[in-house]
Amino acid sequence: MIELLINLIVSVMAAATPLLLAATGELIVEKVAVLNLGVEGMMLMGAIAGFAVAHETGNLPLALLAAVAAGMALSYLFAVLTLTLQANQTATGLALTIFGRGFSALVGAGYVGIAAPTIPKIHLPILSDLPFFGPTLFNYDPIIYLALALLAGTAWFLTKTHAGLILRAIGDQHDAAHVLGYRVIRIRYIAVLFGGAMAGLAGAYMSLSYTPLWAQDMIAGRGWVALALVTFAAWRPFWLMIGAWLFGGMMYLSLYVQGLGVPIPSAFLSALPYLGTVVVLVLISRDHRRIRLHRPAMLGRPFQASS
Amino acid sequence: MLKLQPRQSPSPFWSWASPILALGLTAFIAGGIFAFMGRPPILTVYTFLISPLFAPNGIASLAVKAAPLIMMGVGLSLAYKANVWNIGTEGQFTVGAIFAGALALALPDAPMWVIFPAEMLAGIIGGILYALIVAWLRTSFNANEILTSLMLAYIAQYLLIYLVTGPLRDPMGFGFPQTALFSDEADGPRIIANTNLHFGILLAPVVAAAAWMVLGHTVLGFQLRVLGQAPRAAKFAGFSEGKLVWLAMAISGGLAGLSGMFEVTGTQGQLSTNISPGYGFTAIIVGFLGRLNPAGVVPAGLLLALTYLGGDAAQINLGLSNSITGIFQGILLFCLLGSDVLINNRLLWRRRVAAGGRA
Numbered sequence: 001m002i003e004l005l006i007n008l009i010v011s012v013m014a015a016a017t018p019l020l021l022a023a024t025g026e027l028i029v030e031k032v033a034v035l036n037l038g039v040e041g042m043m044l045m046g047a048i049a050g051f052a053v054a055h056e057t058g059n060l061p062l063a064l065l066a067a068v069a070a071g072m073a074l075s076y077l078f079a080v081l082t083l084t085l086q087a088n089q090t091a092t093g094l095a096l097t098i099f100g101r102g103f104s105a106l107v108g109a110g111y112v113g114i115a116a117p118t119i120p121k122i123h124l125p126i127l128s129d130l131p132f133f134g135p136t137l138f139n140y141d142p143i144i145y146l147a148l149a150l151l152a153g154t155a156w157f158l159t160k161t162h163a164g165l166i167l168r169a170i171g172d173q174h175d176a177a178h179v180l181g182y183r184v185i186r187i188r189y190i191a192v193l194f195g196g197a198m199a200g201l202a203g204a205y206m207s208l209s210y211t212p213l214w215a216q217d218m219i220a221g222r223g224w225v226a227l228a229l230v231t232f233a234a235w236r237p238f239w240l241m242i243g244a245w246l247f248g249g250m251m252y253l254s255l256y257v258q259g260l261g262v263p264i265p266s267a268f269l270s271a272l273p274y275l276g277t278v279v280v281l282v283l284i285s286r287d288h289r290r291i292r293l294h295r296p297a298m299l300g301r302p303f304q305a306s307s
Numbered sequence: 308m309l310k311l312q313p314r315q316s317p318s319p320f321w322s323w324a325s326p327i328l329a330l331g332l333t334a335f336i337a338g339g340i341f342a343f344m345g346r347p348p349i350l351t352v353y354t355f356l357i358s359p360l361f362a363p364n365g366i367a368s369l370a371v372k373a374a375p376l377i378m379m380g381v382g383l384s385l386a387y388k389a390n391v392w393n394i395g396t397e398g399q400f401t402v403g404a405i406f407a408g409a410l411a412l413a414l415p416d417a418p419m420w421v422i423f424p425a426e427m428l429a430g431i432i433g434g435i436l437y438a439l440i441v442a443w444l445r446t447s448f449n450a451n452e453i454l455t456s457l458m459l460a461y462i463a464q465y466l467l468i469y470l471v472t473g474p475l476r477d478p479m480g481f482g483f484p485q486t487a488l489f490s491d492e493a494d495g496p497r498i499i500a501n502t503n504l505h506f507g508i509l510l511a512p513v514v515a516a517a518a519w520m521v522l523g524h525t526v527l528g529f530q531l532r533v534l535g536q537a538p539r540a541a542k543f544a545g546f547s548e549g550k551l552v553w554l555a556m557a558i559s560g561g562l563a564g565l566s567g568m569f570e571v572t573g574t575q576g577q578l579s580t581n582i583s584p585g586y587g588f589t590a591i592i593v594g595f596l597g598r599l600n601p602a603g604v605v606p607a608g609l610l611l612a613l614t615y616l617g618g619d620a621a622q623i624n625l626g627l628s629n630s631i632t633g634i635f636q637g638i639l640l641f642c643l644l645g646s647d648v649l650i651n652n653r654l655l656w657r658r659r660v661a662a663g664g665r666a
Contacts, residue, residue, distance in 0.1 A: 037453065077641065085311075086651070090392055090453070091595055095640035098588060102633020109628040214629075221461050228454045267469035274461040277454070278444070285450040304313075304564035 004131065008252070009136045013144055014210055014247030018043070018202040020147045022226035023233070024154050024238050025198025030230055031158065032191040033171040033298035035144020036078055037093025039199050040223025041100020044204025048104040048111070049305040053216045055116035063116075064143075064204050074100060079192040084263050086302050099266050101217065108131070111214040118212040119143060119205075143205050150198070155237035167191065171296030174303045184303050199223065221274060228277050232284050234294040243280075250276040321649040326596050326603075328649075329642035330610070334637050337631075354624055355635065359616035370508045372615050374587045375400070377568035377608035380593030381518045381601045382559030388522065388599050389531040390538065391555040393441065395456025396563040397587025397635055398463035399434040402492060403564020404571040406433030408578040412475060412486055419492040423506075426493065426568055434564015435557045437463065442556035445548040452556075457503065460587065471578050474625040485579035494572050505573025506564070510607070518601035531555060556645035560608065563587065584615060585633070592640045601608040612634065 050067035233239035338348035406429040477487040522528035597603030618632030
């Protein structure tokens, strides 16, 4: 029983991490009222960039850096198109996903079915060997801790710092922020790049730790789930974490039940996380007022300086 | 430095010239990528974009690929005009194919004049029903249709996998994940006998013409456009937003379902796990490239169909992965969105006056 519980916690933590990383990035992007639907594409780019560099060099920090750079490169393209050239954000985000899919498949064609070094777990003396708390608290790979730290940092940044206040002001009232002298477009650029970096890292976590292989389309909709997660959390960091565990739990459950050999067709179980996402979205979105209360008021609206 | 100056009114010239500029830019960038990969850029772009047209059966293959793209692109144009972001057409395509395929398998002995119209109807109904889930979730629960329609596309794929590995699997199929072949009657009429030039190829331009009429010359089309451009005005005018959302989803979903029906009956003759090479997502690009105008969707659909043939040609003749189709499509959409800036802005070359003047 305890063994099962430990297994559950450890697996859910791992499944939740790519969602949490990508959603934390998208949270900041949406806080400045930009909607980047290209998370899936950026994660795929991060996944292949990280995997390829890890395979070629064996250097994991370099691989993670490459994944972050790949995500940022794609998000920079998004920023130029939507922020400088005022292109439609929905369409540009979709373009990012379509392009990321194709590009990662092309680059990844030579990496299918081969191995790369994986991110090792941290083993702390004494702590990692504690009964129950050892495996569930002190025996993860560093990215899991990093994801939680980045989320905590984001929460602190948004609510406790002046820069976070400016960020939120730009999301809620960009014209006023502009009049006050804040550089709306520049700050949005930075936020979008942060989102890209996080999505890239999330992708690398997938290909270097969660399922340490490269396979075409291996992100399998997690980028979209991360987007749903931001809505689920109503743009609040704490709820992002709860949501990531919930969605990660659904993903783990669908795998776990398939492993048990219950007489439910495995395709149904595989579809479960997607169905769960729809159900959760519906339950959350029902409350108009709650969404409107927390939603960045300018979300998706372009800004053009009047001068 | 280059500077953008907003125009007084959108430029009609650039609205149509922008896709052509985008195509030129895309060919140029793709050539650059090929050169970077150590391939002869001009030959590769030629192989990708031009050579498929001169291949034996090139035009026929183009028509087969273009038919679903045009039909779905038309449906999406109507929906996107109304600000209804159905991006799960891949799922509605799949469910339409499943409905039609199941019917074909259930009635193996039915004559063509019975089974073929029935399949078309089944495909349309399947697509509509699946799309209306999204409409219902948006109008009743305020759920974002982008996310729900996309999640439902994944679910439809798993439903298909379940069916072709389970209840609908061909018992004589050596365990392959596919159904038995449909009867010749169920495969429907052909434009030329013994080819895969199916009836849908004739229907696609008709659908585009009908949608063009509806969008430009009927009250319904007007309502859809107002809902998209000025939702508040639509509200004041008393247009029911909910009704229009349902309608936009039903039209785009129904056309996707019909495309799925033609694809499995007309070209594949059975259901299997991969019935679509991403038509549903490519149709989104078709819609945008066609300016969300059914008349523009036809050439856009032909062009995007060409990218599929080009991917195959590059794979066969040059040994490249056919995933360059996706890259090309992505770059094309990027370039289009970038070029579209010229519709609302003039590009000026201006010397920078003072430092730090940027917003």
